[in-house]
Amino acid sequence: MKKNILLALTTLLSVNTFAINKVIYGKDNRVESRLHPNKNLRILAKSVAARVSQYDIYKDGDQYSFPTRSLSYKMNVCESERFKDQVSLSDCTGFLVGKDILVTAGHCMETKSDCKRNQWVFGFDDTSKRFSQDQVYSCAEVIEQEAKYNLLGYAKDFAVIRLDREVVGRAPLKFRSKGKLSKGSRLAVIGHPVGLPMKTADDGRVKNTYGLTFKANLDTYGGNSGSPVFNLKTLEVEGILIQGKNDFESKEDEICYVSSYAKGKGEKVYKINKIKSLKKLKKAGKL
Numbered sequence: 001m002k003k004n005i006l007l008a009l010t011t012l013l014s015v016n017t018f019a020i021n022k023v024i025y026g027k028d029n030r031v032e033s034r035l036h037p038n039k040n041l042r043i044l045a046k047s048v049a050a051r052v053s054q055y056d057i058y059k060d061g062d063q064y065s066f067p068t069r070s071l072s073y074k075m076n077v078c079e080s081e082r083f084k085d086q087v088s089l090s091d092c093t094g095f096l097v098g099k100d101i102l103v104t105a106g107h108c109m110e111t112k113s114d115c116k117r118n119q120w121v122f123g124f125d126d127t128s129k130r131f132s133q134d135q136v137y138s139c140a141e142v143i144e145q146e147a148k149y150n151l152l153g154y155a156k157d158f159a160v161i162r163l164d165r166e167v168v169g170r171a172p173l174k175f176r177s178k179g180k181l182s183k184g185s186r187l188a189v190i191g192h193p194v195g196l197p198m199k200t201a202d203d204g205r206v207k208n209t210y211g212l213t214f215k216a217n218l219d220t221y222g223g224n225s226g227s228p229v230f231n232l233k234t235l236e237v238e239g240i241l242i243q244g245k246n247d248f249e250s251k252e253d254e255i256c257y258v259s260s261y262a263k264g265k266g267e268k269v270y271k272i273n274k275i276k277s278l279k280k281l282k283k284a285g286k287l
Contacts, residue, residue: 028082028259029203029219033190034125036200040235041188045200047170048228049120049137050090050192051108057119057136064121064131071194078256086126086196088223093191094120095173095228095237097278098287099166102137104226105242105270106147109159115139120163122170126197138164144277156212157242157270159226160277173228175237176273177282181209189218189241191227202232207266212274213239218267220244221259229269239269 033045057066071077072084094104102120120137145159187204204218220241227241244267249260281287
């Protein structure tokens with residue numbers, strides 16, 4: 001059992017995306033994206049992808065298969081933990097902004113290996129058994145990337161990549177290109193917390209805004225890094241989820257882990273309208 005705990009902690013801390021922790025604020029608001037009551041958010045979720053290692057996805061005839069390691073197995077979470085029996089497969093999230101252009105967090109795309117050794121899978125949800133070829137894409141080129149860290153966390157953290165081909169059957173998301181985000185704006189986030197099938201949380205609000213980032217009380221975890229954060233009024237992407245507080249804490253008298261709950265400003269989001277390459281692509285009519 002101690003060995004399992006060490007393994008869980010090593011996994012948590014060794015993967016760069018999971019080390020940038022997130023947390024739950026108040027009640028855990030995460031729901032399966034495909035079942036969210038808001039039809040608009042269900043549609044937007046179709047354009048969100050999970051980053052999956054090439055070693056965890058393999059051709060199986062004309063489709064792709066993947067290992068079915070549960071969150072409980074992978075992270076040694078307690079029996080009370082939500083979604084503990086679901087598959088934990090990915091380690092980052094991204095989203096479509098052009099026919100073949102995807103945006104994610106910069107710390108999800110720091111090296112050439114991050115581009116070459118990972119696939120981007122659309123439509124990974126709690127019903128997924130295998131993936132079709134139209135769901136799986138590779139990174140062909142990193143258009144722009146920054147992941148600059150300071151004592152307060154990531155100051156710049158974004159990546160814009162070109163996929164190996166145009167994405168089939170999924171519309172690019174609209175995003176803010178000008179104007180300012182207002183404090184108190186209602187937010188939703190869609191992504192893959194701790195590598196789980198896609199979840200949506202719509203209980204967030206903008207707590208503070210800064211030059212390049214804003215803070216929000218969104219229910220997210222490591223693995224949500226790169227998730228699109230939506231303005232619920234405009235349904236546009238306001239930013240990229242990049243950082244937050246600790247995901248898990250040990251439970252007293254038990255050798256397992258439970259989600260951290262907190263109140264406060266919490267999660268850091270990089271403003272999408274600060275990405276120069278997206279402005280250039282949009283101006284050139286390529287988005």
